[in-house]
Amino acid sequence: MQYFVEKKSIVRKIWGKSDTILFIFAGAAAEFALNKAVDWLYFTGKLPADPLGRLFSTVRYARKIVFSSMEEANKAIDTMRQIHTAVEQNRGAAIPDWAYRDVLFMLIHYSIASYELLEKKLSDEEKEEVHHVFYRVGARMGLKDLPLTYTAWLPVRQAHLIEDLQKSTYTADLFKQYKKHLGAMRFKVLIEGQKLVVPDSVKKLLQFSDFSLLTPVVPLYKVSRLMKMDWLLKNILLPSDYKDQINELDVEPD
Template identity: 65%
Template sequence: MKYFVKEDSIVRKIWGKSDTVLLIFAGAAAEFALNKAVDWLYFTGKLPADPLGRLFSTVTYAREIIFADEAKAFQSIDAIYHIHKAVENSRDSTIPDWAYRDVLFMLIFYSISSFEVLERRLTLAEKEEIYSVFKRLGERMKLKDLAADYKSWLPQRAAHLENDLVESRYTKDLFVQYKKHLGSIRYLFLIEGQKLVIPERVRDLLHFNHAHMLRFFVPVYKTSRVISVDRIIKNIILPSAYAKEIKELDVANSQ
């Protein structure tokens, strides 16, 4: 069987642990709130109604594609493509290509930054492999102007951060919704988790300070994984509404 991502790929290692996937989710939640095209998801009403569920489903889709055989992965990517086209038809307008690229770029960037926070520094070759996997996903989505390789992508990513992000009323509303759905304590953990992985441009636009409450917690958490206490910690700090999905990430990883 031919898989979309090789079985020994660093991408599978990154997306095969729930804590890394959840940190990817946290970073994407911060940056997505600043995206100039976020109004598209407000158009359907799904994002403000369930911002965590909407973002979690995006991350879950990506993960399912990464672990699927190539045929199923292509089917999933094609389905996502057609869902977005249906939204465009409903609004009688077109989602700009750069907006699709921005979501892809978030998956690339936070895959790297989250793994490096929780595990180790990645080699250039590993970063190239991560970029290559998501580039294939983007090409299947018919995205244009994707850089040839990771090193060529870096200035493209920098340009995105500069040109496609802005603090807007949607930004403020999304963070209000995050807090509403998480509660004050878990919301604090979300913010502190975001601080660990977001780039400086995102930090500045969100007016986050440089204090890192979780920076000192990460080594303790790594130790907890060794002695299998991490699941208890996750149950405490993560919303119970997503307990089943989070548990399934770990189950899938143990198969």
């Protein structure tokens, strides 16, 4: 059977651990709150009404692509495109192509940043592999002007960060919703976690300091994983309604 992502791929390692995935979407939650196209998620009302539910819905699609056969993964990508097309038809406008690219670029950046934070630095070849997987996702969705290589992607990503982000009323409201659904303590953990993976330009717009309270905690967390004690920290920090879904994100290596 041909898989969309080969079994030995670094992308499977990245997307096979719940804590890495949570950092990916913590970072994306911060950056997307600044995106100039965030009003599209307010059009449906789903993100502000249930940001955590939206997170797990997105995770399910991403993981279906990473761990499925070529045929099943392509079906998942096609379904994503159909869902967005339906939203466009209901609104009577098209989601800008750059907005689709921004989301794809976030998945590339935060996949790499989160894995390097919790595991180890990736080689140039592994970064290229991460880029290639999401490049293929974008190509299947029909996106234009996608950089062909990781090296070519870097300046394009930087340009998107400069051109497509701004602090707005949507930014403030989204962070308000994150706090409402997470609670004050978990929201504080979210902010400190976001500081560890977001680019400097995102930190500046959100007025984040360079120092994160989680910086000294990360090495201790790595040790807790080796001792199989990370479940205790997750039980403390994560909403009880989502613990089962979070635990299901861990995939045993082949």
